[in-house]
Amino acid sequence: MMPSLPMEKKSVAGEDKVEIMEKFTYLNMKTGMSHTELLNLPYKVFLSYLKHYQIFDLMSTEEGQKYLEQVERAKKTEPDFAKLRQVTGYKKRQVRNDGCSGSWRLSSGDRAR
Numbered sequence: 001m002m003p004s005l006p007m008e009k010k011s012v013a014g015e016d017k018v019e020i021m022e023k024f025t026y027l028n029m030k031t032g033m034s035h036t037e038l039l040n041l042p043y044k045v046f047l048s049y050l051k052h053y054q055i056f057d058l059m060s061t062e063e064g065q066k067y068l069e070q071v072e073r074a075k076k077t078e079p080d081f082a083k084l085r086q087v088t089g090y091k092k093r094q095v096r097n098d099g100c101s102g103s104w105r106l107s108s109g110d111r112a113r
Contacts, residue, residue: 023050 024038027046030053031038038046058064 026050027053 024035027033027038027049028035031049033041041049055068058068
């Protein structure tokens with residue numbers, strides 16, 4: 001499936017019939033496979049071809065590369081704690097020798113006044 005941002009509009013009922021033929025035509029042009037060969041592909045292989053050729057096309061333009069970067073950023077679910085510490089001023093937690101962890105502290109310039 002084509003990478004997309006969460007806020008993009010999905011296809012409406014009735015549009016799927018035309019879209020499927022567009023996908024077959026697109027893969028026919030990219031792979032050189034005949035319509036019959038494409039129909040005989042396992043569905044997962046068909047989707048894999050479609051996804052990867054669309055990504056290759058997007059990577060070939062600067063606008064497409066920016067779009068793919070936005071998609072990757074939207075899919076990311078884990079926070080980047082190092083960047084958060086830089087922005088908020090929190091220090092990394094200190095672990096003492098006895099196995100207990102130290103407390104979170106604001107750096108001296110970020111304390112509440």
